[in-house]
């Protein structure tokens with residue numbers, strides 16, 4: 001049975017995305033193939049960063065015990081982990097469970113689509129300020145549905161302009177949810193609102209990371 005390096009599990013409100021404000025049980029896996037300039041979980045990005053080893057069964061049981069219906073798989077990059085498709089199958093055997101996957105835009109989503117309609121993807125498109133745009137797999141856009149989200153984390157006006165270009169090129173607002181979020185502390189949220197007003201951006205949602213407002217922005221496990 002597959003084993004996973006789990007940096008932390010915790011129950012909190014989801015601070016981001018379409019389920020923001022709802023309780024979720026978070027499972028954060030260690031290891032990431034990217035190094036975004038702004039990453040707020042750099043401490044989990046080495047595959048052997050401090051972790052607990054958990055089997056598929058142990059993760060499912062830990063999630064089930066919380067009684068929380070939403071589970072957020074994040075990291076690091078969750079979709080790099082061997083055995084992830086099996087974990088998704090097992091988690092969604094419980095008909096009450098809804099699974100949200102935070103993924104970095106560089107991983108082929110094909111093996112993970114079609115497992116269950118209870119799974120949704122929040123796929124980041126890494127903008128120029130992240131330093132990681134060359135790794136983006138735009139082929140993934142065609143795999144996304146109305147359950148899923150493309151998120152752009154913008155740190156500058158140039159990032160916002162690039163996000164708009166991508167949204168228009170791939171007609172993303174007709175395919176899935178589209179979110180804009182500030183890189184925490186690097187751009188004022190009002191600049192994003194002004195950009196949305198200026199370009200009359202319908203069907204795009206600006207989000208703030210609620211957990212960084214409620215708790216100390218550097219606090220883990222929230």
Ligand SMILES: C[S@@+](CC[C@H](N)C(=O)[O-])C[C@H]1O[C@@H](n2cnc3c(N)ncnc32)[C@H](O)[C@@H]1O
Pocket residue numbers: 032038039040041074075076077078102103104105123124151153181182183184209
């Ligand atoms: C830490 S990542 C883990 C999942 C996956 N590796 C990814 O990048 O989507 C989770 C989310 O946090 C966002 N994020 C990381 N650092 C951030 C920061 N400083 N400000 C705003 N969002 C940030 C990422 O863009 C991503 O949407």
Ligand SMILES: Nc1nc2[nH]cc(C(=O)O)c2c(=O)[nH]1
Pocket residue numbers: 012013014015016072074075102211222
């Ligand atoms: N409360 C809370 N909500 C979140 N939504 C996505 C998160 C992540 O790190 O992927 C996250 C997180 O770290 N904390």
Ligand code: SF4
Pocket residue numbers: 032033034035036039040041042045075076077104
């Ligand atoms: S892809 Fe996600 S976890 Fe990896 S460095 Fe970027 S924000 Fe951090």
Ligand SMILES: [Mg+2]
Pocket residue numbers: 040041
């Ligand atoms: Mg986070």
